[in-house]
Amino acid sequence: MGKYFGTSGIREIVNERLTPELALKVGKALGTYLGGGKVIVGIDTRTSGEMLKNALISGLLSTGVDVIDIGISPTPLTGFAIKLYEADAGVTITASHNPPEYNGIKVWQPNGMAYTSEMENELEKILESESFRKVAWNEIGKLSHADPKGEYIKKILDIIELETSYTVVLDSGNGAGSLVSPYLQRELGNRVISLNAHPSGYFVRELEPNAKSLEWLAKTVKVMKADVGIAHDGDADRIGVVDDQGNFVEYEVTLSLISGYMLRKFGKGRIITTVDAGFALDDYIMPLGGEVVRVKVGDVAVAEGIVKENAVFGGEPSGTWIIPQWNLTPDGIFAGALVLEMIDKLGPLSELAKEVPRYVTMRAKIPCPNEKKKKAMEIIEREALKSFEYEKLIDIDGIRIENSDWWILFRPSGTEPIMRITLEAHTKEKAEELMRKAKEVVERAIREA
Structure with missing residues (x-):
C-alpha cells in the first residue's frame, strides 16, 4: 500500500x-x-x-x-x-x-x-x-x-436470456445500482419489487450486503413469495443473494454455485478466487472439471489472475464477481442477471444451495492503527506459526495457514484501520477454538507492535 x-x-x-x-x-x-x-x-x-x-x-x-x-x-x-x-x-x-x-x-x-x-x-x-x-x-x-445506461442494459440483454419470468426483490442500498439494476431485471422480463432504491446518499442499511444488513430483503422475499432477492453495495460492484425461501445465501455458497454454472456454460477451466475463500469452492467445482487458483484479496488481483490463467470466472467471497466473457470490472448488476439465468436453467436457488458443502466460517475485525499493521503482521507470522499445527502456508496476502480440515487467514485491511481474521473449520467447536486462539495472537501482536 x-x-x-x-x-x-x-x-x-x-x-x-x-x-x-x-x-x-x-x-x-x-x-x-x-x-x-x-x-x-x-x-x-x-x-x-x-x-x-x-x-x-x-x-x-x-x-x-x-x-x-x-x-x-x-x-x-x-x-x-x-x-x-x-x-x-x-x-x-x-x-x-x-x-x-x-x-x-x-x-x-x-x-x-x-x-x-x-x-x-x-x-x-x-x-x-x-x-x-x-x-x-x-x-x-x-x-x-x-x-451509457441504455447501451449497458441492451448489451446485457444480448447475452442473458430467460425462458420464464420471475419475481425479483431488489435492494440497491440507496446506492448507484438503484439507477440500473431494477431496470435491467424488468427488461429481462421479471416482475421487480424495489427496496432502498432512492439514491439519496443517506444509507438506511449497512452497505455491505450480508445476512444482517439484508434482513428486510429476506422478509420481503418471503412475504411476496418471490423467486430471489438481490442486493448491492454503494457502487453495485458486489452482489448479495436471498433464496426463494427467504434465506440469505452465504457468499461461499453463491460463489461456488455461480462458478459451477460458468463451468457448465463455458466448459472445464480455472476459477480464480482469493486467499480468504474456503474449501467449499474446491469441493463443489472439482467434479465439474474446475480447478481453483487463489490470489491476493482485491478485484485487481482476481482480474489479473483471470487474464494470466485464461480463467472461466473469478470471484471473491465478498460478493465481488468478475465475468471475463463480459468485462474485467467487478459487476454486481450483471451478476444479478447471471443468477437469474442460473435459476432459469438449473432450478430454484434453495435447492441448488443444498448441493454445496457447508463448513463453519468465522470472521473477525480487530482495530489496528495503520502505522502498526506492518510490525503487527511480523509478530503475527512468528506467533501464528508457533501457536498452530499446520500443514500448508500461503503468504501471498497476509498469512494463511491450512490443515486438512481447517484454515486461518490473518490479513491487514487495505481500506480500514483493522486487522482481519478469517477462518474455516468442519465443526463449530473447532472454529470457535481457532478463533479464540487467533484473536489472542492478533491482539497481543497489536499491543507489542
Whole structure:
C-alpha cells in the first residue's frame, strides 16, 4: 500500500484525508500519467460525490485530457463506458461498501481492469513530486456528458436470456445500482419489487450486503413469495443473494454455485478466487472439471489472475464477481442477471444451495492503527506459526495457514484501520477454538507492535 492508495484505490473519510484539494491533485496526476487522451468519470450516490468529482475533473482538464462525465453511475457502468467510448481510463468516485462519511477514488484501465499497484505507485510518485503536466489555454481538455445506461442494459440483454419470468426483490442500498439494476431485471422480463432504491446518499442499511444488513430483503422475499432477492453495495460492484425461501445465501455458497454454472456454460477451466475463500469452492467445482487458483484479496488481483490463467470466472467471497466473457470490472448488476439465468436453467436457488458443502466460517475485525499493521503482521507470522499445527502456508496476502480440515487467514485491511481474521473449520467447536486462539495472537501482536 502507498501513502494514498490502498487495496481498492483511495478510500478515506471526506474532508479529513480525502479533500477536494487531493481530488484535484489526483486528477492532475492521472492526466500527467496518461499524457492526454480521454477519461470517463462516474460517482456513486454519496453526498460528497459531486464535490470530489468536480475537483478531479478540473485536474484532468488542466492536463489536456478530455473528460466524459457519466454522473451517478455504478462502478460496472464506468468499466462498460470506458470500452463503449474508447477511453484511455476511467475513474469512479466511490467508497463501495464503506459508511456514508467515506468516499474514494478508483482508477480503471482501458480493458476494464482496475489500476494495478504498480500503476498506482506511478500516480503516487507524480502526486508526491507535484510535477504535473500543464497545457496552454487553447489545449485544455474538453468536458462532455453522456448516459451509457441504455447501451449497458441492451448489451446485457444480448447475452442473458430467460425462458420464464420471475419475481425479483431488489435492494440497491440507496446506492448507484438503484439507477440500473431494477431496470435491467424488468427488461429481462421479471416482475421487480424495489427496496432502498432512492439514491439519496443517506444509507438506511449497512452497505455491505450480508445476512444482517439484508434482513428486510429476506422478509420481503418471503412475504411476496418471490423467486430471489438481490442486493448491492454503494457502487453495485458486489452482489448479495436471498433464496426463494427467504434465506440469505452465504457468499461461499453463491460463489461456488455461480462458478459451477460458468463451468457448465463455458466448459472445464480455472476459477480464480482469493486467499480468504474456503474449501467449499474446491469441493463443489472439482467434479465439474474446475480447478481453483487463489490470489491476493482485491478485484485487481482476481482480474489479473483471470487474464494470466485464461480463467472461466473469478470471484471473491465478498460478493465481488468478475465475468471475463463480459468485462474485467467487478459487476454486481450483471451478476444479478447471471443468477437469474442460473435459476432459469438449473432450478430454484434453495435447492441448488443444498448441493454445496457447508463448513463453519468465522470472521473477525480487530482495530489496528495503520502505522502498526506492518510490525503487527511480523509478530503475527512468528506467533501464528508457533501457536498452530499446520500443514500448508500461503503468504501471498497476509498469512494463511491450512490443515486438512481447517484454515486461518490473518490479513491487514487495505481500506480500514483493522486487522482481519478469517477462518474455516468442519465443526463449530473447532472454529470457535481457532478463533479464540487467533484473536489472542492478533491482539497481543497489536499491543507489542
